[in-house]
Amino acid sequence: MIEVKLQAALVHAGVNRASFLGEGAWHYAWKVCREEKKLVLRIPKAIAYGKSVSFDEEAFKAEYAGTELYYWAVNKAQKGAAPDFFKFHVSSELTYTLETFRGKQIDLHSMTEKAAFQIGSKVGSIQRKTEDIPHGLSGFGYLTWSEENGLKGTLNGDVHEFLKEESKEHLADYQTLCLAHPKFEDSVVSKALQLAVTSRKKAFTKPQLVNQDASPENILIDENGLCLIDSYPSIYYSRGMAGNFMNLYETFFIALSDTPRYSRHQFSTCAAKLKLVAQGYITGYSAGNRQIASEVRGEQLLQLLETAYSHFCLLSEDLAEETKIRYGSKEEIEARLPVFCEELKDLASSQIDELLYFQPKK
Known part of the structure; x- marks a missing residue:
C-alpha cells in the first residue's frame, strides 16, 4: 500500500524518486528531486504508535499548515534556519508533504x-x-x-x-x-x-x-x-x-x-x-x-x-x-x-x- 501511495505522490508532486531516507514516528520519508533541487517527500503512516491512523482532513491540515507557518517565521527570523520550500497536499486518497532537503540529523x-x-x-x-x-x-x-x-x-x-x-x-x-x-x-x-x-x-x-x-x-x-x-x-x-x-x-x-x-x-x-x-x-x-x-x-x-x-x-x-x-x-x-x-x-x-x-x- 505504501508503495502505491509513493508512486501516486511522485506523480502528483512532479518529482523523481531518489532514495528512502527512513521513518519517524508518524511519517515515511524519501529524498526526491525536481530538476536540480533536492527535496524530501513525506507520507503519513497507516499505523503509528501501535494503532491505525485514520484520515482526518482538519488534523492533517492543522499539522502541515502549522509547520508551513513555523518554517516561514523561522526563516524571517534567521534565513536558512528552516526549509525554504514547503508544500503539502491533503485528501482521503493521497496525503503528503514536500520540503527542501537540508542534510542529515545531528549525531x-x-x-x-x-x-x-x-x-x-x-x-x-x-x-x-x-x-x-x-x-x-x-x-x-x-x-x-x-x-x-x-x-x-x-x-x-x-x-x-x-x-x-x-x-x-x-x-x-x-x-x-x-x-x-x-x-x-x-x-x-x-x-x-x-x-x-x-x-x-x-x-x-x-x-x-x-x-x-x-x-x-x-x-x-x-x-x-x-x-x-x-x-x-x-x-x-x-x-x-x-x-x-x-x-x-x-x-x-x-x-x-x-x-x-x-x-x-x-x-x-x-x-x-x-x-x-x-x-x-x-x-x-x-x-x-x-x-x-x-x-x-x-x-x-x-x-x-x-x-x-x-x-x-x-x-x-x-x-x-x-x-x-x-x-x-x-x-x-x-x-x-x-x-x-x-x-x-x-x-x-x-x-x-x-x-x-x-x-x-x-
Missing part, C-alpha cells in the same frame, strides 16, 4: 562537546528570534484548522486567566505527588515552584508562536548550517517551551532512553552531550540576560514536575500500546519516579536564588 554520539554546546546555542538563538515574528493567528494553544476559519489556536478567551489556572494545577499536582510519595515533599522545591509561578505571571505578556519539538532527530546540519524541521508549533507562553526544551535535554530523553520510542537513539550513552546542548540552548536563548534565563529555568522546573506527575498518573491506568511505546512498562515508569524526585530537588536548589532575585519588588 550526538560522534560530535565533540564543543559542537554540542554550539548546536544548542544556535537552536536557542533561533527560537528566541522566531518568537518575535508576528504570527497573525487568533486564539492560543495548539493549532487547529477549519474550512471556515483556516489556521488558529484551539482556545479562546483570556489567555492570562488560562495561564493562572494552569499554574494552580501545577501546584496542586505537586501536592498530590507529595501525598502519594512523601519523598517528593521538600521545602526548597515547594518554594521554588511558588516562585516559578509568580515569575511566569509577571513575565507573560502575549502568546507567541513556539515549537514544542526540537528533538535531536529534528535538527539537521548541512553546508549551509543548522536547520530545524518537523516542528510542533503552538501559540502560548514562550518561556514555557524554552523550559520544555531544557527538561527534554537535561532529563526526559535520558530517563526514557530505553523505551521503544527512543531506544534507537541510545540517549543514555550520550547524556553529557544532551546536557551540553541544553547549556548551549539557554545561553543562546537568553543572550546573556539573567532574568530570561531564570524565567526559563522556572518553566523547566514546572515541566520536570509535570513529567513526574504524568508518570505517577500512568501507574493507575491500563497502559495502551501507544503509552507502552512512549513510556515503557509500569515497572519502568515507577522506577523513574525517584530519579525525577532527586532531579526536582537538585534543580530547585540550584535555581531558587535566581528565582528569588527576580521576584517582583513590593
Whole structure:
C-alpha cells in the first residue's frame, strides 16, 4: 500500500524518486528531486504508535499548515534556519508533504562537546528570534484548522486567566505527588515552584508562536548550517517551551532512553552531550540576560514536575500500546519516579536564588 501511495505522490508532486531516507514516528520519508533541487517527500503512516491512523482532513491540515507557518517565521527570523520550500497536499486518497532537503540529523554520539554546546546555542538563538515574528493567528494553544476559519489556536478567551489556572494545577499536582510519595515533599522545591509561578505571571505578556519539538532527530546540519524541521508549533507562553526544551535535554530523553520510542537513539550513552546542548540552548536563548534565563529555568522546573506527575498518573491506568511505546512498562515508569524526585530537588536548589532575585519588588 505504501508503495502505491509513493508512486501516486511522485506523480502528483512532479518529482523523481531518489532514495528512502527512513521513518519517524508518524511519517515515511524519501529524498526526491525536481530538476536540480533536492527535496524530501513525506507520507503519513497507516499505523503509528501501535494503532491505525485514520484520515482526518482538519488534523492533517492543522499539522502541515502549522509547520508551513513555523518554517516561514523561522526563516524571517534567521534565513536558512528552516526549509525554504514547503508544500503539502491533503485528501482521503493521497496525503503528503514536500520540503527542501537540508542534510542529515545531528549525531550526538560522534560530535565533540564543543559542537554540542554550539548546536544548542544556535537552536536557542533561533527560537528566541522566531518568537518575535508576528504570527497573525487568533486564539492560543495548539493549532487547529477549519474550512471556515483556516489556521488558529484551539482556545479562546483570556489567555492570562488560562495561564493562572494552569499554574494552580501545577501546584496542586505537586501536592498530590507529595501525598502519594512523601519523598517528593521538600521545602526548597515547594518554594521554588511558588516562585516559578509568580515569575511566569509577571513575565507573560502575549502568546507567541513556539515549537514544542526540537528533538535531536529534528535538527539537521548541512553546508549551509543548522536547520530545524518537523516542528510542533503552538501559540502560548514562550518561556514555557524554552523550559520544555531544557527538561527534554537535561532529563526526559535520558530517563526514557530505553523505551521503544527512543531506544534507537541510545540517549543514555550520550547524556553529557544532551546536557551540553541544553547549556548551549539557554545561553543562546537568553543572550546573556539573567532574568530570561531564570524565567526559563522556572518553566523547566514546572515541566520536570509535570513529567513526574504524568508518570505517577500512568501507574493507575491500563497502559495502551501507544503509552507502552512512549513510556515503557509500569515497572519502568515507577522506577523513574525517584530519579525525577532527586532531579526536582537538585534543580530547585540550584535555581531558587535566581528565582528569588527576580521576584517582583513590593
